[in-house]
Amino acid sequence: MSEHTNTRTRSTETEAENERDETTGCPECGGKVAADSEHGEAVCIDCGLVVEEDAIDRGPEWRAFDSAEKDQKSRVGAPTTNMMHDKGLSTNIDWRDQDAYGNSLDSRQRQKMQRLRKWNERFRTRDSKERNLKQALGEIDRMSSALGLPENVRETASVIYRRALDENLLPGRSIEGVSTASVYAAARQAGVPRSLDEVAGVSRVEKSEIARTYRYVVRELGLEVAPADPESYVPRFASELGLSEEAENRARKLLGNAKEQGVHSGKSPVGLAAAAVYAASLLTNEKTTQAAVSEVADISEVTIRNRYHELLEAEQDLAFV
DNA sequence: ATGGTTTTTACTGCGTC
């Protein structure tokens, strides 16, 4: 703080610290000149004129504009250890109402200690949440980029996680699990869904646990996640298979028809999307094999076959109406 | 826990290049 205020307002404590050199007066106003060894300057106390500079500056070579930044840039301080959850930086207050010699405290002191304990605990849990959050956000970031999800999905996932944390949904659940569920939910909300399998692929958590946690989080947070729309998978599959715009649109149309006829209820959206993409590739004469589609969609060929028959039937039925 | 539905696995036969 004080080291960054400007020369003029440098306070009297600086004057007290720097004992030497009040011999020469300030050339400007004749006032006293105090040496500021930290900045290698000699400054007039009255008018703030820098009388001498470029002496040895013992201050840090960086500047910081608030205390947080200062903490970050500073390279000094107590050694930290990674073995403790908080790197050993938090405070502990003994629960006993005794002083260092084992004598009990008077009631006034006891009350004071109670208060201190309470607040210490509050701060500590607060930053335990911070740490939790930090780790989770790291995970979210890692998974999102592994899944090729855009920035805004990461944002959403982070927000979801924060809410889960605020509402105390974490106890009993792993950070990993909840962050994965957040990513999954965020991707779906943003209309760029990834299948549970895909998400599970980049997570350290079992698929079943992700699903469980996901349901839990969605329920507790009252998140509104519409059932995944098959169409939202289409662009990704199409591009991974190198299909044309035309095929992509064709696939959408097929899905649209299917939707109107209600063919798709209960079927997995991914399978439907995969089938539509495959069917569209046939209709537009772009060669793709069922195997390739099943590969990118993570769906068995059998399912693709079944679905795409249904799609074509729906298409025909529609033509009659 | 159970039963019904959907998906997957594994296998087979057919046609084409």
Next chain:
DNA sequence: GACGCGGTAAAAACCAT
């Protein structure tokens, strides 16, 4: 003969009850 495709039966996974 390898490949793509279609079909089938049984197993597994999933979901609602």
